Amino acid sequence: MVAFIVDSSFDKPDVELKYPIFYAPLRVYIDGREYIDKENLTVDDFYGMLDKAETFSTSLPNPKETEDLLKKLLESYEHVYMLSISSKLSGTYNMFKAISAPYKDRVTVLDLKSASVELYVLYRGIVHYLEKGVKITQELVDELRKNTKLLFGVMSLKYLEKGGRIGKAKALLGRILKIKPILSVDSDGTVELVAKDRKFSGVVDKIIELGEDFIKKQGIKKPYILAGYGSQKYKKYLDRLIEHFNIKDIAQISAAVGVHTGPEVFGIVIGQF
Structure with a gap:
């Protein structure tokens, strides 16, 4: 055992x-x-x-x-x-x-x-x-x-900046442009920017697009998809993701991670098993 x-x-x-x-x-x-x-x-x-x-x-x-x-x-x-x-x-x-x-x-x-x-x-x-x-x-x-993909949107860059996950220059530019980034983690385990939008709805659209592209590119026949969110008030942004991908499992993002993302975080992770 x-x-x-x-x-x-x-x-x-x-x-x-x-x-x-x-x-x-x-x-x-x-x-x-x-x-x-x-x-x-x-x-x-x-x-x-x-x-x-x-x-x-x-x-x-x-x-x-x-x-x-x-x-x-x-x-x-x-x-x-x-x-x-x-x-x-x-x-x-x-x-x-x-x-x-x-x-x-x-x-x-x-x-x-x-x-x-x-x-x-x-x-x-x-x-x-x-x-x-x-x-x-x-x-x-x-x-x-290689067959797993995390895609999450954050609505504010200040937590990533304070936690040292992005530089001050990027954070400042993001605030000026009102950018809402979509982030992932690369093969080395470092947070990376994969897309961005200025609207909540656009973030959801891009997560769906990126998720579908990943499933197709990797040839995953029966993907397992898990949804995650931070503060309860941002759980609602998962609704379209849950409906689109027919997601059954949902998890709340812990304090250890939320310190760096902030409460305004939601997204999905795609896997093969």
Whole structure:
């Protein structure tokens, strides 16, 4: 039997899992106060506070607590897979590697090179191959990502700017032009701009277009598509996406990711499994 440890940027719909997942929560700081993501900070409370916050940031999961969790799981499970947010976005992957080094024969650490809802879709792919008896490696994850696409719109660039995910010049230009970007994560795990529009409706149209193009280009016969959103008041922008792609699963984007995107975020991730 195997188990998974994920950081709290891993966002999943309310579905039953084939293998147990345990969280290593990131720390979220709002106006100088520390919160433990998904433990003493609910997603809705977080977005409510973020609207009014002057300062906000995140930090890694606690290394000692994460190692204690890993040791405990190794008492009950034959193997533990540690799935990390992109190493280009956080130091979590390096921390996972460091604490798992003494147990490397029974622990596999993987850089999923993305964040939020795409992590869940990649987990599904990993489980698919695990049940076929395929060895789970970083190379396999990189191959899975070729048939996985995250597309999300953000209505404000200020959070990406404050979090260091885009430069000040781009953020300033975006504010002047009133640009609403559509973002993805590239093969290295870095946030990239893939399209833009000035209207909410245009963002939805472009996500649909980009999603359809990706499915066709990759030749995906039966895509699995997961929708994600930040603040509850932006969930409504998913309606057309849900209807167009016949989406069944929806997940709310966690505080660990929402710190960088802001509350005005919504989108989809397309996968093969």
